[in-house]
Amino acid sequence: QQQVKQSPQSLIVQKGGISIINCAYENTAFDYFPWYQQFPGKGPALLIAIRPDVSEKKEGRFTISFNKSAKQFSLHIMDSQPGDSATYFCAARGNKLIFGTGTRLQVFP
Amino acid sequence: DGGITQSPKYLFRKEGQNVTLSCEQNLNHDAMYWYRQDPGQGLRLIYYSQIVNDFQKGDIAEGYSVSREKKESFPLTVTSAQKNPTAFYLCASSPNTGELFFGEGSRLTVL
Numbered sequence: 001q002q003q004v005k006q007s008p009q010s011l012i013v014q015k016g017g018i019s020i021i022n023c024a025y026e027n028t029a030f031d032y033f034p035w036y037q038q039f040p041g042k043g044p045a046l047l048i049a050i051r052p053d054v055s056e057k058k059e060g061r062f063t064i065s066f067n068k069s070a071k072q073f074s075l076h077i078m079d080s081q082p083g084d085s086a087t088y089f090c091a092a093r094g095n096k097l098i099f100g101t102g103t104r105l106q107v108f109p
Numbered sequence: 110d111g112g113i114t115q116s117p118k119y120l121f122r123k124e125g126q127n128v129t130l131s132c133e134q135n136l137n138h139d140a141m142y143w144y145r146q147d148p149g150q151g152l153r154l155i156y157y158s159q160i161v162n163d164f165q166k167g168d169i170a171e172g173y174s175v176s177r178e179k180k181e182s183f184p185l186t187v188t189s190a191q192k193n194p195t196a197f198y199l200c201a202s203s204p205n206t207g208e209l210f211f212g213e214g215s216r217l218t219v220l
Binding site for chain 2: 009
């Protein structure tokens with residue numbers, strides 16, 4: 001019940017395309033759902049986050065869609081760029097932050 | 110600059126040796142965390158501390174030890190009891206908002 005399941009494990013997208021990463025959870029007590037972006041050899045950094053009382057949050061090209069009834073949330077990257085190539089982690093917070101297993105995104109020109 | 114500093118960035122260790130990874134923050138955050146990152150397994154919590162002189166085990170604490178004598182510092186010792194210590198170790202801190210701020214990591218390789 002404490003797990004966060006993330007898919008796909010890896011994703012290849014052409015420049016200008018849409019990248020979509022999905023996460024699912026079981027614990028309805030989770031109250032905060034962030035996405036972290038990690039470049040090779042660096043620590044993760046917060047990209048965007050959402051709370052369960054909101055169904056969508058957009059920041060620039062990045063959008064979180066949140067479906068409370070389905071216990072799923074997803075990250076959409078519009079107009080994907082080669083500079084977006086990184087590993088993305090979803091997470092959910094109960095009494096601590098639980099991370100998904102990560103998605104390696106590669107955007108080719 | 111405010112942030113989290115981890116050192117060393119790369120560390121090699123022989124089997125049977127203890128090593129200590131340093132983590133220092135000047136963000137004035139109360140909470141600090143240590144995560145281990147392995148390919149395909151995401152971030153797994155080793156230990157965390159919410160206040161000075163107090164810390165709790167995370168999901169994979171066996172073979173590790175920590176101390177929190179100062180607010181700014183949260184060193185992690187990887188002991189010889191850790192059976193598979195080769196990994197990328199990440200330190201993080203957090204204010205009350207819940208957002209984690211990560212350091213750049215330390216890569217430990219056991220020879």
